[in-house]
Amino acid sequence: MASKKRFSYKAKLFSVVNVFFWILVFVFVSIQYSREREYKVELLDTRLQVYNNILLNEYAETGQLTNDAVNRLIPNKNIRVTLLDTKGNVLFESHNSSKIANHLNRPEIKNAIEHGHGYTIRRLSQVKDHEFFYSASARGNAIVRTALPYNVELSAVLSSDMAYIWIVLGATLIVNIILYFAISRISLGVKALHDIANRARNGKIEDFNTDELSDDELGDAARSIFAIYKELQDRTAERDRSMQEALFEEKEKMRIKHQLTSNINHELKTPVQSIRGCFETLLDNELPKETERHLMESGYQSAMRLSNLLEDVTLITRITDAKATLPICPVNVKDVIDGICEEVAQYKPENRMRIHVDVADNVAVEGNRQLIDAIFRNLINNAIAYSGGRDIYISAIEENSGYYKFDFYDNGSGIEAKHLDKIFERFYRIDTGRSRKSGGTGLGLSIVRNAVMFHSGEITARNHKYAGLEFLFTLKKTQNRIQ
Structure with missing residues (x-):
């Protein structure tokens, strides 16, 4: 048809x-x-x-x-x-x-x-x-x-008089020609609207040149429609991008949760089996006092490791999935570090390191005190457990209008370069046997990275130019005075 x-x-x-x-x-x-x-x-x-x-x-x-x-x-x-x-x-x-x-x-x-x-x-x-x-x-x-x-x-x-009629007809034709061009000019705006609609339908509106539109009401209407469509297009693209990012983030969370669950199951087996073995031995046998004490100490250490693991899992879960439940307030960094140093001083001599702090008393950040404590505590415990050095150095090396930059390093042996990009992953261990023996959960540095990111900061790891492992990270300054 x-x-x-x-x-x-x-x-x-x-x-x-x-x-x-x-x-x-x-x-x-x-x-x-x-x-x-x-x-x-x-x-x-x-x-x-x-x-x-x-x-x-x-x-x-x-x-x-x-x-x-x-x-x-x-x-x-x-x-x-x-x-x-x-x-x-x-x-x-x-x-x-x-x-x-x-x-x-x-x-x-x-x-x-x-x-x-x-x-x-x-x-x-x-x-x-x-x-x-x-x-x-x-x-x-x-x-x-x-x-x-x-x-x-x-x-x-x-x-x-026919001459008069011919004059009128001639004038009419001239007016018709003028009218044609006037209507052609007027119709440019309508043609532009039609062109915008066709381009929008075919997804080619980016090629439209608004400079060619007439300078009148129809031209203004075409420009407005073009601007509205572009805004809607940008919003749609932004919405799609946000949805894709949200979908990717949700998938990533599911993957991490699945991986975390799998790793937790694996990590729980060792302390649970150790505790079970100790109690079974104690219940089924008559043992000397020294052997019983050794088994009880071993079970206690496994229970402590299990408790530390559950605490770390709870903390990292709160950071990633329950940010709104973490209160924010001004935190004095020097006070947090001094408190940790006092606890480290109570460790056994073989588990202690000298901590050198170069942080001013007025250095304060806007954040969650528990997470700020977790950052420095896990870095210190990681250095004590794995560095093999005797000294830890903590300093605030840079300051701008929005952030403090901190430098944390030890004088130990450092690690191979191939591990630097992976040490912040959950349950990543350079030496599996040594890590478990030291009582580590495998979540310490992952907690550090997530806590720094929670405070809108960044963290990197590298081997120090002289010796040991070095961490550089930023924390957001507080704009409020600490009471």
């Missing part, structure tokens, strides 16, 4: 306006033509009435009309002259001597009797068998009628 032909907005608008304009022109020309013809008819009637009055004067003076008088008074020999009384009887006919019928019912005679004068255009003469233009004038008991043959010459005289 053939598709229905569609006309553009410009074609429709031009057609409607053009038809309306031509109708107005036609009506105007018709009225003007009719008025001009009436004017010429009245002008001719006026001229003939002049002759009628001259002849009426002649009749009033002489009491009669003759052909000699008519020829003398009227220079145009084609004009017929008829003299009648008020009853319509013909008293004289210049071009006919035979008896003529009563003229009382003739239109021009009736009008002359009623109004003093009258005329008739193109009525067929019963005497001459020609069409004439009749003009009659009445005075007293006499009526004079003059008649001019309606021939080609008279028709041309009474017709309208």
Whole structure:
């Protein structure tokens, strides 16, 4: 089935306006033509009435009309002259001597009797068998009628001036041309709207050039629609991007939870089996006091490791899944470090390291005190457990309007470069046997990284240029004074 032909907005608008304009022109020309013809008819009637009055004067003076008088008074020999009384009887006919019928019912005679004068255009003469233009004038008991043959010459005289009509038509064509270009200009805005809609449907609106739009209301409307569509497009893209990021984040959380659950199950087996083995041995056997104490100490260490693991799992879960439950307040970093140092001083000599702190008393960050404590505590415990060094150095090395930058390193042996990118992963161990023997949970450095990120900071690890492992991290400054 053939598709229905569609006309553009410009074609429709031009057609409607053009038809309306031509109708107005036609009506105007018709009225003007009719008025001009009436004017010429009245002008001719006026001229003939002049002759009628001259002849009426002649009749009033002489009491009669003759052909000699008519020829003398009227220079145009084609004009017929008829003299009648008020009853319509013909008293004289210049071009006919035979008896003529009563003229009382003739239109021009009736009008002359009623109004003093009258005329008739193109009525067929019963005497001459020609069409004439009749003009009659009445005075007293006499009526004079003059008649001019309606021939080609008279028709041309009474017709309208064609030059005027041609001028009007020419002016109309010029106006049409101007109208076409004006409508073309107006339709640019509509065309732009149509173009925007098509480009939006085809997803190619980025190629649209708004500089080509007209500087009018339609152009402004097109620009507004373009801006609204672009904004909606950007919002949609941003929404899709956010949804993709949220979906990826949710999948990543599920993956991490699954991995965490799997790792926790694996990590729980060792202390649980150790505790179970110790108690089974104690219950099933009579053992010396020293052996019983050794088994109880071993079970206690496994229980402590299990407790530490559960605490670390709880903390890292709160950081990742329950951030809103962690209160935020100004935290004095020096106080936190000093508190940890006092606890480390109580460790056994083989588990102690010298801690050198270069942090001013007024260094305060905006954060959660438990997490700030976890950052420094886990870094210190990690150095004590694995570095093999004797000294730890903590300093605030840089400050700007928003953050403090901290440097933490030890003078131990450091680690191989291949492990630097992985030590923040959960349950990642460089030396599995040594880590478990030291009582580590495998979550310490992962807690450190997540706690730093919770405070909108960043952390990196590297081997110190002299010795040991070095951590550089930032924490957000507080804008409030600590009470």
